[in-house]
Amino acid sequence: MREVDVAVIGAGPAGLFAAYYAGFRGLSVALIDALPEPGGQVTAMYPEKLILDVAGFPAVKGRELVANLVAQAAPFHPEYLLGVRAEKLSYLDERPVLGLAGGEQVRCGAVVVTGGLGSFTPRPLPVAESFTGGGIVYFVPQPTELTDRHVLIVGGGDSAFDWAATLAPLARSVTLAHRRDRFRAHAATVERVRGLPVRVVVNAEVTKLYGEERVTGAELTVRGGPAETLPVDTVVAALGFTADLGPLAEWGLTLDRRHILVDSAMATNLPRVFAAGDITEYPGKVRLIATGFGEAATAVNNAAVAIDPTAHLFPGHSSDGT
Secondary structure, eight states: OEEEEEEEEOOSHHHHHHHHHHHHTTOOEEEEESSSSTTHHHHHHOTTSEEOOSTTOSSEEHHHHHHHHHHHHGGGOOEEEESOOEEEEEEETTEEEEEETTSOEEEEEEEEEOOTTSEEEEOOOGGGGGOOSBOEESSOSOGGGGTTOEEEEEOOSHHHHHHHHHHTTTSSEEEEEOSSSSOSSOHHHHHHHHTSSOEEEOSEEEEEEEESSBEEEEEEEETTSOEEEEEOSEEEEOOOEEEEOGGGGGTTOOEETTEEEOOTTOBOSSTTEEEOSTTEEOTTOOOOHHHHHHHHHHHHHHHHHHHOTTSOSOOOOTTTTO
């Protein structure tokens, strides 16, 4: 059984800041997330989009914000348990024990849930469900891996256009296909992509994929027109994600629909379980990344006292003594 002081469920911005703050307080931390990369919704859905409401940054790309948060926590050596979901909560000697998918258990002094909107499941590309080869991805952790490849992006939202803008200078070709002629993406982003060497095809669906071990081509059918076959090395299915609380909904937490009710200490109704970020609900709640940072610090400080009642709630400023 793995043992840590604080288990943080959700490696988005609030979770990463909670990991830093717990380390600052001298607590060991495990960060648990069902996604294979840190950053949560930011990494999965808008890594290249400029975020304008984080204090101290006039503008910062999502990917850069996540990288900075990871670097901020790094001196305290948090453990990253990525690509795995926290499924069960029990107690041993009054301390929480998390049961992870796959059977591993994490015993901790406290839990901080920073799961954003919950567990993300990518919306599937229908034609890919019968395709057994590789080359179908839902987001791109390392864009440079697609250098000199033919890339087909499917979708019309911010993430689809963000990937198109990111990959245009790297890939051999980029085609963006959307089943409608209107886009959910921000108009400025659409205009930017239209000025890049990206082919945008509207009213189009991917009707067939070619290849055995890996995709080599795709059939694109425009409504009312003939089918066209494109050379394709990678398909980015940017169709969005569905979010739900998943197993957390069965833990006995007091919920307001898909959100966890907390008090001013970010404490839930369960002993030693705290929450912060978009997943929380309380009177006057404002869902911003900036708000989540403050909630994460509040949750960790109160978790520290729950772990050690002799600890101070406020440990002082990080600049003290420097």
